[in-house]
Amino acid sequence: MAVICLAKMLSLSMCPFTWPNVLSLRTIANHAAGQLGSVNRHCITRTALQKCMRKTSHQYGCSKHSRSVHATSSLMVSKILSVDEIFTKRSLHDYLKRVEAEYHSYLEIVNTAAHQTDDEDLKLKRTRVASLGPLVQKIRDLELKKRELEETKMLLNDNDPDIRDLAETETEACHIAIQDLKQTILSLLIPEEESDMSDLVLEVTAGIGGQEAMLFTAEIFDMYQGFAAFHGWSFDTLEYMPSDLGGLRHAAASISGPLSYKKMKFEAGVHRVQRVPKTEKQGRMHTSTMTVAVLPQPTEISFTINPKDLRIETKRASGAGGQHVNTTDSAVRIVHVPTGIVSECQQERSQIKNKEKAMKVLRAKLYSMKLEEETSKRYQTRKLQIGTKGRSEKIRTYNFSQDRITDHRIGKTVHDIHGFLSGEELLEEMTESLQRFSEQEALMDILEANDQ
Amino acid sequence: MSSLFKRVLNRYIGTAKHQFSRDASLAVGRNLPAVSRMTVKQAARLWEQHFLEHDIPEARLSSQYIIAHVLGAKTLENVEQRRLAEFLTDAQTERVWELCSKRLTRMPVQYVIEEWDFRELTLKMRPPVFIPRPETEELVSLVLQDLQAQPYGGKTGTTGLQCLEVGCGSGAISLSLLHGLPQLRAVAVDRSPEAVSLTRENAMRLGLQDRLHIHQLDVTKDGSEIVETCGVAQVLVSNPPYLFTQDMEILEEEILRFEDHRALDGGGEGLSVIGAILGLAPQLLSEQGRVYLEVDPRHPPLIQEWVEQRTVGLQYVETRCDITERPRFCILQKGEKRRGQ
Numbered sequence: 001m002a003v004i005c006l007a008k009m010l011s012l013s014m015c016p017f018t019w020p021n022v023l024s025l026r027t028i029a030n031h032a033a034g035q036l037g038s039v040n041r042h043c044i045t046r047t048a049l050q051k052c053m054r055k056t057s058h059q060y061g062c063s064k065h066s067r068s069v070h071a072t073s074s075l076m077v078s079k080i081l082s083v084d085e086i087f088t089k090r091s092l093h094d095y096l097k098r099v100e101a102e103y104h105s106y107l108e109i110v111n112t113a114a115h116q117t118d119d120e121d122l123k124l125k126r127t128r129v130a131s132l133g134p135l136v137q138k139i140r141d142l143e144l145k146k147r148e149l150e151e152t153k154m155l156l157n158d159n160d161p162d163i164r165d166l167a168e169t170e171t172e173a174c175h176i177a178i179q180d181l182k183q184t185i186l187s188l189l190i191p192e193e194e195s196d197m198s199d200l201v202l203e204v205t206a207g208i209g210g211q212e213a214m215l216f217t218a219e220i221f222d223m224y225q226g227f228a229a230f231h232g233w234s235f236d237t238l239e240y241m242p243s244d245l246g247g248l249r250h251a252a253a254s255i256s257g258p259l260s261y262k263k264m265k266f267e268a269g270v271h272r273v274q275r276v277p278k279t280e281k282q283g284r285m286h287t288s289t290m291t292v293a294v295l296p297q298p299t300e301i302s303f304t305i306n307p308k309d310l311r312i313e314t315k316r317a318s319g320a321g322g323q324h325v326n327t328t329d330s331a332v333r334i335v336h337v338p339t340g341i342v343s344e345c346q347q348e349r350s351q352i353k354n355k356e357k358a359m360k361v362l363r364a365k366l367y368s369m370k371l372e373e374e375t376s377k378r379y380q381t382r383k384l385q386i387g388t389k390g391r392s393e394k395i396r397t398y399n400f401s402q403d404r405i406t407d408h409r410i411g412k413t414v415h416d417i418h419g420f421l422s423g424e425e426l427l428e429e430m431t432e433s434l435q436r437f438s439e440q441e442a443l444m445d446i447l448e449a450n451d452q
Numbered sequence: 453m454s455s456l457f458k459r460v461l462n463r464y465i466g467t468a469k470h471q472f473s474r475d476a477s478l479a480v481g482r483n484l485p486a487v488s489r490m491t492v493k494q495a496a497r498l499w500e501q502h503f504l505e506h507d508i509p510e511a512r513l514s515s516q517y518i519i520a521h522v523l524g525a526k527t528l529e530n531v532e533q534r535r536l537a538e539f540l541t542d543a544q545t546e547r548v549w550e551l552c553s554k555r556l557t558r559m560p561v562q563y564v565i566e567e568w569d570f571r572e573l574t575l576k577m578r579p580p581v582f583i584p585r586p587e588t589e590e591l592v593s594l595v596l597q598d599l600q601a602q603p604y605g606g607k608t609g610t611t612g613l614q615c616l617e618v619g620c621g622s623g624a625i626s627l628s629l630l631h632g633l634p635q636l637r638a639v640a641v642d643r644s645p646e647a648v649s650l651t652r653e654n655a656m657r658l659g660l661q662d663r664l665h666i667h668q669l670d671v672t673k674d675g676s677e678i679v680e681t682c683g684v685a686q687v688l689v690s691n692p693p694y695l696f697t698q699d700m701e702i703l704e705e706e707i708l709r710f711e712d713h714r715a716l717d718g719g720g721e722g723l724s725v726i727g728a729i730l731g732l733a734p735q736l737l738s739e740q741g742r743v744y745l746e747v748d749p750r751h752p753p754l755i756q757e758w759v760e761q762r763t764v765g766l767q768y769v770e771t772r773c774d775i776t777e778r779p780r781f782c783i784l785q786k787g788e789k790r791r792g793q
Contacts, residue, residue, distance in 0.1 A: 237530070242536075246534065246536070247533075314775060314776065316586060316775075317776045321585075321587060321774065321776055321778060322587050322694070322746070323582075323585060323691075323715075323716050324695065324702075324703065324707075325707075326585065326706050326707050328510055328513050328517060328560075328561045328562070330586060332775075346529060347530060348569065349527060350589060351586035351775075352589035353569070
């Protein structure tokens with residue numbers, strides 16, 4: 001346990017702007033190890049140091065490690081709790097105990113009353129047993145591993161150096177397994193959002209800052225196109241309204257692929273850029289903004305629109321239509337009359353394809369309105385508001401002169417704007433932090449609700 | 453740059469001499485914009501302006517579609533922002549000037565770039581074969597919806613689903629149906645040899661030739677041959693010429709001068725080909741088989757009356773509207789009229 005604590009202590013003590021070098025790390029490690037007694041001093045030092053080095057390299061962005069909850073920056077540490085920290089919470093243990101008890105009592109009922117299949121209550125219990133099964137199994141596994149760790153630790157003080165070595169390896173393996181199990185348990189506790197599995201419609205709109213804001217909007221749109229390619233999602237532009245100087249006023253795209261909404265939903269909000277625009281002659285720094293909306297794309301079955309509520313506008317509406325005219329203007333504009341929501345598409349040469357694409361955007365807009373209504377109460381207390389909620393809130397700053405990107409919701413900063421705007425590892429790292437933070441909030445909600 | 457200009461002009465006049473000498477002299481008389489090194493965006497704007505000055509309809513779109521086509525895209529909206537600011541190569545400039553000159557003669561954009569999209573498909577377009585209109589995309593939707601809702605395949609067993617199209621033009625309807633329904637087979641007829649060969653070419657390009665038989669037959673003359681060759685189908689679909697002859701006068705030059713009049717002119721009341729199709733329909737359809745027609749908005753009541761008075765073995769099912777809420781499609785079904793209906 002000492003090894004882990006030490007490593008954690010070290011990582012906590014690191015500050016994002018003044019990285020301790022390896023030498024000073026070694027000093028701390030040696031010093032700390034010295035206080036632990038001389039028997040296993042060497043091995044602890046080595047392990048701790050390895051861990052520190054690994055963490056350090058990770059902090060510099062060299063590796064992509066998905067499970068390092070607390071290894072990004074000190075600002076983060078204050079907000080995102082590590083798995084271990086969450087597991088120190090009493091409420092979590094109470095909750096897990098309650099889940100186990102519920103599982104066993106239901107299992108008992110289900111097993112003894114196996115023949116009355118038409119009982120509604122029994123069906124519910126059966127479903128609950130089935131859904132809790134994996135979680136309970138993991139809780140049990142964790143107990144077993146913890147016991148195993150205790151037993152192995154005894155051998156660390158064995159006289160035979162071979163056995164000590166073996167025990168050390170075993171202990172390390174146990175720690176990793178325990179971390180894995182804890183992580184799994186937490187992710188099993190976090191509820192799935194209904195819309196997490198859906199595809200999405202991305203909308204970008206230039207905000208304040210004129211041409212500069214439009215240029216930035218084009219860069220952000222490209223970033224998400226890169227992000228989609230990075231994940232192997234399909235990216236289909238639905239709408240694109242460029243500005244005269246190569247910027248972008250407004251655009252929409254349909255993104256689909258595994259986990260696309262889950263990863264993209266935290267991108268919604270106001271993005272701010274601080275830089276000296278290309279058009280600026282006196283070298284003054286400007287601040288401009290653009291807005292991102294991420295709308296889950298409902299399936300045909302889950303959300304229907306009454307065709308009578310739609311007014312479809314095309315170029316062909318005037319004049320005779322049919323064989324009488326040969327227009328190449330295939331743009332389609334659809335108005336949802338009850339809400340006044342409008343969507344249009346002119347990406348395609350086929351009118352029916354334009355209509356389909358416009359419908360896609362319209363459906364997403366209407367669906368997200370519906371979701372917003374339904375969920376606004378549920379997420380009132382949360383900081384990371386999903387979907388279109390919090391659209392007006394500034395979520396992130398791209399500061400070019402300092403070459404940094406800061407997400408204000410979780411206080412996370414990464415460097416290398418160019419790399420970030422390519423929509424690859426750095427953006428992925430950011431969305432993963434946001435996701436962990438959001439999951440943690442969801443978890444805390446559950447635990448708090450459980451306490452009351 | 454002057455050498456490039458000369459080359460463009462020479463090349464343009466060279467092709468024009470062979471194919472469009474009359475139109476070419478017109479266009480040259482209008483002075484082409486000077487060729488110079490310019491970006492995609494500048495070229496698009498220049499030609500839009502030039503088309504406007506010469507009263508070419510849809511000036512902006514024409515310029516954009518042609519330039520997008522030269523860049524290998526379908527619309528300029530699909531071209532990346534940074535490419536719009538890049539310079540056109542000499543070869544691209546030459547091609548843009550060549551194609552835009554054709555448009556100056558009022559040639560439809562679809563013929564100028566020799567292709568257009570119909571639903572999911574990109575089809576080859578060639579004068580004088582009729583250019584499919586957006587309404588016909590909806591006709592295909594109607595047929596697809598019906599066929600997907602009713603599993604004909606089960607009823608007809610091994611013979612599978614069969615469709616007949618009268619007046620196939622570029623092949624848009626048949627090829628879209630074949631594309632959408634893998635179990636479907638189709639026969640397409642058209643009286644024009646150009647249409648027959650263009651449909652064949654499009655079928656080959658899309659890899660759908662194995663399920664499509666194409667015959668050069670005229671529904672108004674070769675009735676018995678059509679019945680012999682085509683066998684029995686569950687679906688008879690057509691976008692027949694349905695303009696009233698008097699309407700031909702009001703057509704835009706794009707249509708009047710470039711498209712086959714026989715694909716447009718449906719006679720005095722626009723019903724001459726429709727009548728021939730409905731007359732043959734009972735012999736071409738299986739029991740409960742359906743006819744899907746695109747027509748002029750004035751036609752549905754006339755057709756309903758016509759069927760009720762004259763045609764034996766055909767029932768009028770319903771009229772459907774197009775996207776602009778005009779009564780545009782007629783659905784009929786084989787079978788005797790039941791009492792009380």
